Amino acid sequence: xxxxxxxxxxxxxxxxxxxxxxxxxxxxxxxxxxxxxxxxxxxxxxxxxxxxxxxxxxxxxxxxxxxxxxxxxxxxxxxxxxxxxxxxxxxxxxxxxxxxxxxxxxxxxxxxxxxxxxxxxxxxxxxxxxxxxxxxxxxxxxxxxxxxxxxxxxxxxxxxxxxxxxxxxxxxxxxxxxxxxxxxxxxxxxxxxxxxxxxxxxxxxxxxxxxxxxxxxxxxxxxxxxxxxxxxxxxxxxxxxxxxxxxxxxxxxxxxxxxxxxxxxxxxxxxxxxxxxxxxxxxxxxxxxxxxxxxxxxxxxxxxxxxxxxxxxxxxxxxxxxxxxxxxxxxxxxxxxxxxxxxxxxxxxxxxxxxxxxxxxxxxxxxxxxxxxxxxxxxxxxxxxxxxxxxx
Amino acid sequence: xxxxxxxxxxxxxxxxxxxxxxxxxxxxxxxxxxxxxxxxxxxxxxxxxxxxxxxxxxxxxxxxxxxxxxxxxxxxxxxxxxxxxxxxxxxxxxxxxxxxxxxxxxxxxxxxxxxxxxxxxxxxxxxxxxxxxxxxxxxxxxxxxxxxxxxxxxxxxxxxxxxxxxxxxxxxxxxxxxxxxxxxxxxxxxxxxxxxxxxxxxxxxxxxxxxxxxxxxxxxxxxxxxxxxxxxxxxxxxxxxxxxxxxxxxxxxxxxxxxxxxxxxxxxxxxxxxxxxxxxxxxxxxxxxxxxxxxxxxxxxxxxxxxxxxxxxxxxxxxxxxxxxxxxxxxxxxxxxxxxxxxxxxxxxxxxxxxxxxxxxxxxxxxxxxxxxxxxxxxxxxxxxxxxxxxx
Numbered sequence: 001x002x003x004x005x006x007x008x009x010x011x012x013x014x015x016x017x018x019x020x021x022x023x024x025x026x027x028x029x030x031x032x033x034x035x036x037x038x039x040x041x042x043x044x045x046x047x048x049x050x051x052x053x054x055x056x057x058x059x060x061x062x063x064x065x066x067x068x069x070x071x072x073x074x075x076x077x078x079x080x081x082x083x084x085x086x087x088x089x090x091x092x093x094x095x096x097x098x099x100x101x102x103x104x105x106x107x108x109x110x111x112x113x114x115x116x117x118x119x120x121x122x123x124x125x126x127x128x129x130x131x132x133x134x135x136x137x138x139x140x141x142x143x144x145x146x147x148x149x150x151x152x153x154x155x156x157x158x159x160x161x162x163x164x165x166x167x168x169x170x171x172x173x174x175x176x177x178x179x180x181x182x183x184x185x186x187x188x189x190x191x192x193x194x195x196x197x198x199x200x201x202x203x204x205x206x207x208x209x210x211x212x213x214x215x216x217x218x219x220x221x222x223x224x225x226x227x228x229x230x231x232x233x234x235x236x237x238x239x240x241x242x243x244x245x246x247x248x249x250x251x252x253x254x255x256x257x258x259x260x261x262x263x264x265x266x267x268x269x270x271x272x273x274x275x276x277x278x279x280x281x282x283x284x285x286x287x288x289x290x291x292x293x294x295x296x297x298x299x300x301x302x303x304x305x306x307x308x309x310x311x312x313x314x315x316x317x318x319x320x321x322x323x324x325x326x327x328x329x330x331x332x333x334x335x336x337x338x339x340x341x342x343x344x345x346x347x348x349x350x351x352x353x354x355x356x357x358x359x360x361x362x363x364x365x366x367x368x369x370x371x372x373x374x375x376x377x378x379x380x381x382x383x384x385x386x387x388x389x390x391x392x
Numbered sequence: 393x394x395x396x397x398x399x400x401x402x403x404x405x406x407x408x409x410x411x412x413x414x415x416x417x418x419x420x421x422x423x424x425x426x427x428x429x430x431x432x433x434x435x436x437x438x439x440x441x442x443x444x445x446x447x448x449x450x451x452x453x454x455x456x457x458x459x460x461x462x463x464x465x466x467x468x469x470x471x472x473x474x475x476x477x478x479x480x481x482x483x484x485x486x487x488x489x490x491x492x493x494x495x496x497x498x499x500x501x502x503x504x505x506x507x508x509x510x511x512x513x514x515x516x517x518x519x520x521x522x523x524x525x526x527x528x529x530x531x532x533x534x535x536x537x538x539x540x541x542x543x544x545x546x547x548x549x550x551x552x553x554x555x556x557x558x559x560x561x562x563x564x565x566x567x568x569x570x571x572x573x574x575x576x577x578x579x580x581x582x583x584x585x586x587x588x589x590x591x592x593x594x595x596x597x598x599x600x601x602x603x604x605x606x607x608x609x610x611x612x613x614x615x616x617x618x619x620x621x622x623x624x625x626x627x628x629x630x631x632x633x634x635x636x637x638x639x640x641x642x643x644x645x646x647x648x649x650x651x652x653x654x655x656x657x658x659x660x661x662x663x664x665x666x667x668x669x670x671x672x673x674x675x676x677x678x679x680x681x682x683x684x685x686x687x688x689x690x691x692x693x694x695x696x697x698x699x700x701x702x703x704x705x706x707x708x709x710x711x712x713x714x715x716x717x718x719x720x721x722x723x724x725x726x727x728x729x730x731x732x733x734x735x736x737x738x739x740x741x742x743x744x745x746x747x748x749x750x751x752x753x754x755x756x757x758x759x760x761x762x763x764x765x766x767x768x769x770x771x772x773x774x775x776x777x778x779x780x781x782x783x784x
Contacts, residue, residue, distance in 0.1 A: 141619040142534040158703035228620020311550035
């Protein structure tokens with residue numbers, strides 16, 4: 001129960017309480033918590049200067065006990081009879097949302113077996129779709145932290161080198177194969193000076209957001225051997241503005257999927273149970289084109305974090321690691337246009353009669369996600385959206 | 393001329409003036425300039441609080457006019473007759489040197505043809521040593537900014553997965569093939585919101601440092617297909633403590649090497665003349681084992697920066713991009729043990745009778761570099777050193 005007047009199916013009920021950074025008009029960005037159609041101004045409601053810094057980082061760095069204490073306090077405020085904090089609610093329609101945290105390092109994994117198999121078939125025809133290492137370790141690589149941007153910021157079509165197999169030499173120009181990758185991102189709060197065991201995942205990771213890892217497939221195909229994706233990815237990565245705490249996702253936890261290859265002990269997550277029953281929705285110009293299911297991901301976030309740190313690599317507050325493109329088994333569960341239109345062979349047909357193989361200038365892509373909440377409703381992870389601007 | 397009593401062959405004369413961050417005893421880290429056997433305390437000498445922040449970033453962000461003005465002022469102080477600033481000189485032997493700048497994004501290139509050819513032959517036997525894209529674009533990838541550390545900090549041997557071709561499954565344990573990569577790093581000062589043309593290089597890059605990009609070859613070989621190096625690199629990257637301004641390297645500039653493949657216009661550096669006649673020295677436990685020449689690198693730093701940003705990727709103050717391993721044509725000019733000992737086939741023999749194919753616990757590696765100075769002497773880029781500690 002709550003004294004708040006919450007819309008039915010809000011997705012931002014009292015079991016969610018995600019954190020973001022907002023401003024109203026030209027005032028200073030500060031931390032807020034989404035509740036129904038409002039944002040609670042945490043700087044004002046708590047008086048704690050940590051929430052007036054314009055970034056979640058300093059709060060995240062305080063660690064799990066502080067996260068839990070504040071969540072309990074918020075729950076108390078919203079479910080009690082005292083509506084004192086109502087004075088600090090701002091209509092969500094009035095706020096501007098900012099990048100919620102300063103990204104330290106950004107790592108992108110590749111943990112959907114369906115996605116990796118599809119890309120292997122498309123990028124390396126004639127070879128087995130999964131590389132020999134794929135089921136032994138969660139493959140990942142570092143992306144560009146400096147070009148992570150918040151939902152709503154446009155994406156300028158990147159230019160670069162591309163060379164079709166039949167071309168004698170590469171040419172330069174705007175990407176002709178601009179794509180999306182629907183992913184879920186995990187935000188590190190508490191730093192670590194060395195390996196983080198699978199079981200210690202929740203002591204370091206604060207929460208999750210929705211990620212669109214924009215990809216220029218033509219640039220990527222020409223550059224990625226032997227050192228991996230670079231300019232095909234580094235122009236932009238968009239994240240949703242609300243970071244949903246792991247604590248809100250208890251009802252979404254499911255058993256990890258069955259694996260058919262035994263993993264090394266440091267990757268054993270049978271006791272961790274951090275499969276997550278998240279459902280993603282990808283919309284192109286307002287039309288739903290895919291519903292990728294997250295729960296089938298082969299590698300879970302605790303495994304990704306354990307792998308990322310097992311060599312002694314340190315973690316910083318603000319480190320972001322993303323799942324990799326979420327693709328399910330079915331054609332309408334794929335998380336990239338490359339897969340949805342199968343390398344251009346089966347174009348998507350939109351209701352206006354147009355077709356798409358990759359993104360056109362002016363297209364708007366929105367990825368949203370939901371999860372089961374402990375009260376039986378579904379909570380929202382919000383959405384990440386951007387419109388494509390022409391190359392400059 | 394200078395009123396300073398400079399040692400002969402100091403390498404830190406009045407034509408060098410590199411910037412670092414130092415402290416004495418337990419006091420607060422602040423910016424200093426190396427001069428002879430001393431460090432000038434810039435915070436005290438200038439009274440400018442930008443030099444008391446414990447990082448070069450805020451000063452670097454001011455841009456080329458500010459860099460140039462301060463360099464002129466320093467030159468005036470050291471070459472004039474007034475020795476007032478002598479009061480702010482601290483013996484270099486008394487200072488502790490810190491990481492000189494907060495690393496934003498770290499990119500590692502792969503721009504030595506000899507190195508890339510050697511690694512291609514070792515990692516992909518039977519295939520052409522250079523991939524088809526190598527002479528069309530400077531191949532690079534993002535590394536882990538959070539594990540860049542200053543010279544002197546030990547390197548703990550990383551553990552991880554490795555699988556020799558004959559092994560049925562991977563095993564986990566300390567790397568048995570821990571290696572170095574002798575490189576030169578370029579430090580971005582002035583940010584950019586989009587492409588940086590080859591000719592605008594010096595308007596954004598402040599200076600250079602020496603880099604050791606530690607590499608676990610066994611981890612790298614098993615993980616790097618298809619998304620590139622990850623845990624094989626992310627445990628540590630060491631940088632020298634002194635950032636030498638580009639302005640000090642005028643006498644080191646040479647024509648770029650001849651290229652036998654025509655490059656796209658955005659990579660044309662024929663007018664930029666930013667080949668650099670730097671000489672690197674690699675020492676293992678005090679014994680010189682290699683002298684990699686930098687001037688022959690196929691891709692120059694302005695080309696690397698133009699490529700890095702041509703897709704619209706933004707630059708931040710503190711971005712670091714490294715050349716890639718510097719290897720020359722001769723066997724004693726190679727910049728990694730993998731090449732020097734040719735994948736273990738020709739072990740290095742040290743004067744104590746021992747041999748090395750890769751690094752052993754307790755080994756100390758020091759990489760130093762020099763460049764011609766405008767007064768005919770050689771200036772020092774300092775050194776980057778670290779000792780290997782056993783796996784934990």
